[in-house]
Structures are given as structure tokens and as C-alpha cells.
Amino acid sequence: MAAVTNFEQFVKRVLEIVFWVLILVPMVIIPIFFVVYVLPVEFSCHFSMLSCSQQINWSAALYLFSPAELNPFSPTSFISQMGLGANSMIFKSSFFPGISFAAILSSFVIWYERKLLAKMQYRVGPQYAGRVEGWLQSFADLFKLMFKEIVIPVNADAPFFMGVPFALMALSGALLAVIPISANIYITSSPYSLLIALAVLSIFPLVTVLAGWASANKFSFIGGIRALYQMISYEIPFILSVVGIVILSGGTFSLSQIVGAQGRVWFVIPMILGAIVFYITAMAELERIPFDLPEADSEIVAGWLTEYTSMTFGVINLATYIKLYGLSALFTILFLGGWNGPAPIPGALWFMIKTIIVITLFLIPRGAFGRIRIDQLIGFGWLWLIGLSFANIFIAVVLKATGIL
Amino acid sequence: MSMGVGSAFSTEKISEDKMSISVGPQHPGAGHFRFTVTIDGDTIVDCVPDPGYVHRGAEKQTEYRSFLQSIPMLERSSLTDVTNIIMPFSMAAEELMGIQIPPRAQYLRMIMSENQRILSHLYWLGIQGIFLGHSTVFMWPLGDRELFIDLGQMIGGARITYSYAIPGGVRNDMPDDFKDRALKVFDYFEARLKDYEKIFFNNPLVLKRTQDVGVLPRAEAIKLGVVGQTLRASGVKSDTRIDEPYNFYKDLNFEVPTYESCDTWARCMVHLVEMRQSMDIMRQCLEKLPQGPVRVKLSPQQRAQAGEAYARVEASRGALSFHIISEGSTKPYRVKISVPSFRNLIALPRLLIGSHVADMPAIYWSLDYWPVEADR
């Protein structure tokens, strides 16, 4: 540690400290918090007769009215009674398995994508941030974006323009809310969670077309319209591809029960057509190559993202990657048996392993394909994907009627 | 907010259901070049090219320089194609000076020229890849290009601007280890081209994007006077290396690829086959390379006879010709460069009108239009 001799070094030192604090809080302290406070609660859930819902009925209000009932020396109960425990809605939706967890995962998915793509492309990829293979590159990008100016175009519809990143983030969060990570780790449990997820996914195109419209830019507008075309025409095969799952799992829309129905065989085996259709349509929903027409940079600059700068751009990107995680998790739950797996590894870990494999599958085509044209895309969707998904439903009906599954 | 009203740059009023978009010079799909397209839905109904953003007056500049001093300035007009753009200038200057250059110099010029063709085609392939959204085909050619840049550096002594083919021959002989290295590079790259075929030229999504897109029929290609890959992809077996063999091309065996489908895919394939051909030509040149001097000693202020010379070569993008008028001084009186990019530009509105907006970058770059070369 060299002595601080001038103002420049002082500023540099302060920024360094701020940087490491900002890195350490999400990277170290939250995981430690999770290990120390959350896991015991989880295990107590497993091994006690109490159901999880009975433990979280405490709130901060209780503390205000009768503080004497709290035991301040037992941190677990203190936190949980404050309404901040691992089973509280606030913790679950904002930390684990909610937005924070997904955002950190997404930042590593971005790094992972860049490294993977670089390996396919005969080069090295990010290398310096974080000293080891550039593992902190996403955070470096995040800080770069934070210090950029937010520019709102003169003719833009400012409230809508600025509302789009927040709307996308909220929608991504809403998508996460219904996706369980294991039998006990989930944010909300609803008998209609699959329908809710599909409903949330169908709101995304409205937000993108809003972004295209509000930017007051021709390229944004074309991009927004393309996004609308693409997402709406791929919405139908997307929804049809999961109908077979619902039929096979006995008419339930609950994701937990769908996972439960896959105890014997994963649905990817009988529903291979559905899995293919889901994979392709999910790629189109995510605007990933070869379906990245709404942000085709060589044709329409950056599509509906053209006018977004700084953290508005960053937030939109983050929301896209959270959506990627959400759709991969959905694929895992619907087709790969969710958290089912051999015993020694906990279910949540199985789930994460499968999800990361699915994410890899979503990332790989970017290294091997170009972009296709809008008319070919829509033709492919209506001609092939809808047909395949109907065939998939037919297979499901046959399997169910004959009693094989 | 009024979408659909004409842009600030368009001179005509466009009706409400059409939209005019300005592509370039700050658009990722156009280099130092702008074209305004009017679109009706997803169809382009009008296209107005507007070159000239990088016009540097190279022709005027030559009036102030001797023949030799023009070389470093002229080759900066076309950085992917430096040897080919100064070679016809040197040939025309030699014709006016009344000198003949030694055979070894001509062979070395051929080697550098074919190396340059591969460099240019690899650059083209990279940009065509990224214009079709294929980022891997952007990275691979620009990586493998490094090998050929190294080859050029071994002879020319620089990475890009060699100033190699000067009036009176070439600057220097090639180093002794060049042949081994070059053959090694060709073997590597020919194996690598199979990967390129799999990932780009036979990739079904790329085929979908390029086949039957931007069709320029044979008769129209001849009438518009397009050159190079655009002409050969339209089924015309025309190549200056065969039509009017310069250097020692008449002693070599090589095929000129032509395709009958006349579309963007054919233009892509011509580039691929030409890269193979160039390596083959370089192999033959290295085999046949005669011994002897490589440079005729000329004064830096060499005087040319009065008269006219029109020299043309097959540059990487097509026939490139220099028309030099001399009045018997040390400096050329008038130099006119006819560059392939400028001659192919006329095909751009013809091909774009009636096609999709999404095909715009693919068609534009399949013409291999290099704005800096076209503007001179």
C-alpha cells in the first residue's frame, strides 16, 4: 500500500474501495448471509414437522408491538421475526431465488457467453477484469455503464421511454416469481403458475413496441414492429408446445406438480417435438441469434434499443438475460424434470446444473448461425412450428389415452 | 410524432405511407458512405447512393508529385488492396517511360497481388458475415487474415502499405524463407476453408438469406458495366488476367469461376473460389520464379515521354485501370483512376429496389463496395 500523496491518488483509492465494496456486497456478503441464515432455516424446514408457511407469519409490526417476544440472541429467529428471514416474501423476491440471485447469475451468464463465443471464434474473450480469465468483466461493464450519461432524445416520449427499462425489469421479476427452484425454494406457489409465466411472457412484446415507439427513431420503430411481429407469431407455437406437458401431467398448471409428474420419465423423451418447438420459440422470444431481428445491428442499427444509453441500456440488457434464465428454468421444469435427480446432490443444485446446461444450449447457436429474414421467420413459425406443436399435442393425447404415461 | 414523413435530407416529398431511412455514414451497415432508401412496408422502393465522404482528390494530388512519390499516396486509397491499386499505375508509368521490368519482378508482383486478393477477400468475408448477423464469420477471417498479412510483411516490410510495386519493378527481393512459410500457410488455410464452407457457404440459414437475393441478370450486368465478382457471379467469364494477360498470367493455369444464379450467393461463392485460385497461382509462381534482378534503376524524378497510357489489372474487386496522360515532364499531367468499386456502385440501386430492408446489408456488401476506393 503506497502512501497517498496527492488528490488523484486519493480519489483513485476511494474509488477502489467503493468498487470493492460494491463487488463484495453482492458477491460475498449475500452468499455468506445465505449460508449462515438461510440454509439452517431450509434444513429446519426439511426436518421439522412445521410447514414453511407457518414460520413466516411474523412481521416487523409484531416487533413494534411486542418486542419482548423476540429473542435478540437468536439471529435466525430475529431475522425471520423481523419479516426479513429466508422465508419472508421480501427476502425471497429480492434476494433468493428472486431478482438479486438472477441478476448475479445473469452477469455470470454474460461472462460465460462471451468466453464461450470467444472460444468458438478462435480468440480469448474477456481477460483482464478480475485477473483470472476476466470473470469480473460484467461488473466492469456495469460500472462503465453507470458512469455514462442518460440521453433522452428530444422528440422522445420521455415517460414511456424511461418507463420501458423499469417495465422490462418488473416483468422479468414477475416471471421469476412463479418459477420454483426446488420443492421448498420458491417465491410464490400458485396452482396456475405455468399460465402466469406464459401471460407474463406475452406482455414483453408490448413493452418492446412501446420502446420502439417512444424513442422517436425510425430504426427503433422498425425494430419495435419487428419485435411485435416476431413475438406474437411465435407466441402461438410457444404456448401450444407446453399443452402436451399439461395433458401428460394430469391437467395441472402448477410447475411444482409438473415436476412431480416427471418422477418416472422426463417429459423431454415423450415430448421431444414439444421440446424442440419450445427451444426454438424461446430463442425467438429472447431475440437471440438467429432470431435477433428486432436488434439486427447491420440492418437497423440496434433496433428498438438504438436510443437507449447508459444504465437504461444496462437494465434492459439485464432484464433480457434474466428472461433468458427464466426461460431456461422453465425449460428445465417442463422438460428436464426440474429438481429431480439422484439423492446426494440437493434438488436446488440439480436444478441449477440443468438450467446452466439449457442456458448453454441457448448460447451456442450464436456462434454458428447468422440472422434470418422476417418473412422466413414468420413462415417458419406458421408452417413448421405450429404443425410440430400440434403433432406434439397429438402424441400427448395418445400417450395419455393409452395409459402409457 | 410523425413517422413516415421524409427525412431532413431527402429532396422530394414522400407520401405518408412510405418512410425514408438514411443508411450511413453513421450506420453500422455502411462504411464511409451514405445511401438513402425509401421503404414501403418492408420493401425498398427507392435508393439514392451518395458517395464522396472520403473523397481526397488522389487524382489532383498526383499532379504535384513525381511518379514515384505518388505511390504511397495512391495506395492509401484502397487499404485492403494496396498492391493491386499501384500496380496499374506503375505499369502505365513504365509504358510512358519506355522501360521493361525484369521477369522476376513481374513474378514478385503477381505473388504480392494474389496475396492481396486473399487479404481483401478475407476482409470481405468477415464483413459479409457480420452483415448477415454471423459473428463467427466475422472473427475467423479476420484472424486467419493475420497469416497472409505476415506473408505480405515478409516481402513488403509493412503490415498493410508496402509501396512495393513501384515504377521500375519492385522494391526488394523476397526473403529466402518465404517459400516454406507460404506453402505452410496455404496448406493450413486450405484445410481451414472447409470449416468456412461448413459454417458459412453451406450454412442453411446463410443460404436462405443469400439465394435468389439481389439477382443481377447477365445482360444487365454487361450493360451496367459492372466488374469483378459481381460480373463473374452473373455468368460472364471475364477477368483481366485472362482477357488481357499482364505480367506472366498467360503462363499459369487457373480457372475463372462463374456462376449462373446471378444472386448474392453466387457473389459469395466467387470470392471463396477465388481465394483457392489465388493460393494456387501463388504456388505456381513460387515454382516458376526465375532468378535475376528485380528492379530497374530509375531516378526518383524519372521523366516520362509525352503520350497516353491506359493500363488495367484485375484488382481484388475487379478490373482497375489507370489512364495517365503525360506531357513529358517528371510529373503526370493527368491521372484518372477507374476503380471497380465506383463502377459497381451503379448496380446498387438496381439491386436494392424491390428487395427487403433486411437484405440491404447483404446485397450492399456482396458488391464488395469499398467507399474509400470508390471516392479516391
Place this chain on the structure above:
Amino acid sequence: MSTTPAQPILPDEEKSILDFFAKLGERTKVVFAKPNRIKINVTRENLVEVTKFVRDELKFDHCTNVTGTDFPKDKQLEITYHFGSIGGTGLRRIILAVACRVPSTDPLLPSIIDLYPSVNYHERETAEMIGCVFQGHPNLSRLLLPEDWTDIPPMLKAYRLPGRLEEG
């Protein structure tokens, strides 16, 4: 590349082209005829007529280059069209140059864009660089020069590059 001999031995194609121009009589004047290169002079009154013959009879089907040269001593501008042929047999190696001299004070000459669509951008470039006017060209607007160019056409010898004082 060799020195042009005084009386070059011409291949048959060049000879037949020269014979054809001999038939046209007074309208054309052969400046030089070397192997692969032939240059003729025409007046602007005969330009369209001669190029029509060049296209239809001699099968030179496209234009490769248009050079505009300023000759301040003669007070003339020379516009040289270079034609190439793809359809003609044995003509691909030949470049036929058709030069047309116009006085600098009255730089008007007819456009041949109806005969050769490929001269479109070449004529536009020549017009702005040398200051001549191709009558009948549909769009002689600025091509390479900036829109706000107010000086004389830059390829005229009278135009000196700023910053360069010595004799060019």
C-alpha cells in the same frame, strides 16, 4: 510494357476496327492505334452518332472509364470515354478510347447515357470535376464533391490545391 514501336504490328481485330473507322470518313480521326489500345477523336456533334456505331457495329458494350482533362494551352477540355467489350469476340483485350474536345468557354456536349447506361456516375463525376455539362443527363448533381463546394471545378489546371505553392 515494351516501348511502342513507330509502326506497331496490329492484330486483326484492331485492323478491322480501324477499317471501320476509315469507313466513317471525316467524322472520326484516329489518334493512335497500338495493340489493345485505340484512340479516336470525334467532335461533339458526331459523338452520339459515333458511339452508336461503336456500340451496335463494333460491339463495345460497356464504358470502363471517362477521363476529363483540361488543356489550358488549347483552351479546351478533352472528355475521353473508354469502352470495353464483353460480347464481342476477341475484343475483351481492347480498350477503345473515344475522345471529344470541347472549348473551355462553352463546355457542352451531349450525354450518351441513353446508349450506355454505365456512364451514369462517370459522367456525373466528370461534370463536377472538370465543369463540363452533359446535355441530356437526367441528374448531374454533386457526386463526390461536398454539397457546399463553391470553388471552381477541382480538376481544372487553374485550381491549385490549398497549401501547395510550387508549380505542379
Place this chain on the structure above:
Amino acid sequence: MTNIVTGSFQALWAALRQLPRKRMTMQYPDVQTQMANYYTYDPKLGVAKAGYKGRHILWLDKCTGCQLCSIACENIAQAIEMVKVPSVAKPQNKKTLFPQVDYAKCVFCGLCVDACPFYALGMTEDFNLVSTSKKALVYSPEKLAIPPNVTRKKVEFKIENGEAYHD
């Protein structure tokens, strides 16, 4: 349809089989490639010797101050200026006129080397001339006379087993 499926898988495989290969990227600021020899010119033979055309090297013992390099550069880059360096007294150069190169203008064409009739000028493999000021890019004759000292690790561009990599 089968073409599309097989073609897609072939494209995927062509991309995926690059994963274990050695990287082509050269880690430039840490390492650099070995450049060729000096670019020099032999005025007796009238031909140059191939080499990398980086920054110049001036052999003060041979330079006579004849200004030919400066004249050669005149219409190209106007980067060479003849300056008086009284501190360097050489018998063959009574006027102590030596070339001084401004690398903010130089285009590295090497025609000045071709113009030198006394074997006094060459070009070295040193290409890393970046500087934060324009003044530092003006190399005085004494500075030009120092051979370059490249401290970076040098790597070779190897081609082995169908892989090209820097090592």
C-alpha cells in the same frame, strides 16, 4: 428439410470443434512477434533488402548531410527535415547536417532509405512509437542513431497440426 438439419448440425460442429484449439490471439501489450531484419537499401545494386519498415536508424558515421532523403520525402510526407547538430562532429559531414524525422507525419514508405546513396539510413523493427505529445514524436539525429531496444517477450506465429497460434 434434411439439408437444413444436417447443414445446421455441420455448422454447429464446425463452431464447436474450435473449443479445444489453441488461440490465435496475440497478447500484444505483453508480447510481440519477432519482426524481420532491418530494411536497408544497396545503392550499388539498386535494390533494397527485405525487412520490416519501422522507425529509422541513422548511421551517423556514414551520413554526409546530402539531403537526398529529405528531397525524397518532400512530396510524400514532408517528415524529414535537415537539422544542424554541432555536437556530432563527423569527418564526412562538415556541415553537421543530419535528418530529423517527425513520426507524426511519416508514412513509413521507406523511399527515403531508397534515396540514400551512402548506406546511412535504414529502418528498424521498432514500431511502437506512441507518445503523449507531438514533440516527442520528432526524433533528432542522435535519437535516430540509437538502435531500438525492444524489451517485450517475443513470440512466434506457429502453424502446427492445422492450428495457427502465437507461442
